[in-house]
Amino acid sequence: MKISVCGKGGSGKSTVATLLALSAVSRGLKTLVIDSDESNSGLYRMLGFDAPPSPLMELLGGKRGVKQRMGQKDILSQALISIDEVPPDHATRKDGLILMSIGKILQAYEGCACPMGVLSREFLRKLKLEANEIAIIDMEAGVEHFGRGIDESVDWVILVVEPSYESVALASRIFSISNVMQKKLRAVLNKVDSKEVEMLLTRRLKDIGIEVDGVIPQDPDVFKQCLEGKPLARGKAFGAAARVMEGLFS
Ligand SMILES: Nc1ncnc2c1ncn2[C@@H]1O[C@H](COP(=O)(O)OP(=O)(O)OP(=O)(O)O)[C@@H](O)[C@H]1O
Ligand SMILES: [Mg+2]
Numbered sequence: 001m002k003i004s005v006c007g008k009g010g011s012g013k014s015t016v017a018t019l020l021a022l023s024a025v026s027r028g029l030k031t032l033v034i035d036s037d038e039s040n041s042g043l044y045r046m047l048g049f050d051a052p053p054s055p056l057m058e059l060l061g062g063k064r065g066v067k068q069r070m071g072q073k074d075i076l077s078q079a080l081i082s083i084d085e086v087p088p089d090h091a092t093r094k095d096g097l098i099l100m101s102i103g104k105i106l107q108a109y110e111g112c113a114c115p116m117g118v119l120s121r122e123f124l125r126k127l128k129l130e131a132n133e134i135a136i137i138d139m140e141a142g143v144e145h146f147g148r149g150i151d152e153s154v155d156w157v158i159l160v161v162e163p164s165y166e167s168v169a170l171a172s173r174i175f176s177i178s179n180v181m182q183k184k185l186r187a188v189l190n191k192v193d194s195k196e197v198e199m200l201l202t203r204r205l206k207d208i209g210i211e212v213d214g215v216i217p218q219d220p221d222v223f224k225q226c227l228e229g230k231p232l233a234r235g236k237a238f239g240a241a242a243r244v245m246e247g248l249f250s
Contacts, residue, residue: 001248002124002135004036004151006174007160008167009141012190013037015222016160017138018046018232019241025096026234027245030133032083032091035101036120036150037140038113048231049099053092056119057103080128113140117148125153142170146177156248157185161205163197172208186213188244193218214244 005017017033024031035043035052044052083091083098091100102123103116120137127135137154139145151157157178161171171187178185187210192198202212219237224230232238 001133001156002127002129002137002154003156003158003248004137004139004145004154005158005160006139006143006145006151007141008162008164008170011141011160011162011164011167012216013141013160014040014043014046014138015226015232015237016158016188016190016216016241017136018043019216019238020158020245021047021097021136022232022234022238023242023245024134024136026242027249028132030083030098030130031096032098032100032127032129032133032135034120034124034135034137035099036116036137036145038103038105038116039140041104042229043138044099044101045229046226046232047094047097047099049092049094049097051092053099053101054089055101055103056086056090056123057116059087059090060119078126081123081126082128082130083133114148117145117150120145120150121148121152124150127153143173143177146174146181151178151181151183155184157183158244159185159187159210160190161187161201162191163189163193163201168201168204168208171205171210175208175210185210186244186247187211188214188216188241190216191218192216213247214240216240216244 005013021031021033091098102120161167216237221235222237
């Protein structure tokens, strides 16, 4: 199963991806998390890693290497890639989790993130998972990844919606795009601090045809862990995310 976690900037994609990954590990699944966000770099901390993995871009000689090979059929030399075939530097392991990163924009004038988009899409397309394996992809904010076709090979799109007008507006667009791409979608509310907010958001989403599949509360522990760059714990928000994960298997 490959699932992408998407939504508005700051809505909680990385938080939800992390909590889903922890719950996948608890279910006994071999869990690969792929950091596909070329801007933010803190996902490894949330997941409890001491350092980020070496980006997959480096395996291909950096951005220039991908650009040079973009016109060729075999950007990655194999037709299919299993998790264990990824060199350990690029797929670091801790506490049952495996973490990969596509690449980050680090320097001024280094150009756009398109090569990273190509690499994300191709890697996900070629990634071969066994029945007990799951890949959770932490997407960049917004909808560009849909335009780039990165979600092409995912089985589920997890749409994270926070309590804001913009987040609901973006949810509507993502819902339409997912339908066109014939992707199964699960909408998850995040940072919900009251029953009233939950009902309001649920109603707004229902009006545009989206059913809510999970509600993750505003969790002061998560807030503090994010502030301090600490690993996310299996607390209140984790329980809600675990139910979302459960739903994917039912
Ligand atoms: N369930 C939650 N409870 C409390 N705070 C939360 C929760 N989810 C997210 N946050 C807060 O929101 C912030 C943004 O979360 P996160 O980094 O997961 O969002 P994101 O969508 O991945 O952002 P970006 O678009 O920048 O990648 C966190 O630093 C944390 O302060
Ligand atoms: Mg993020």
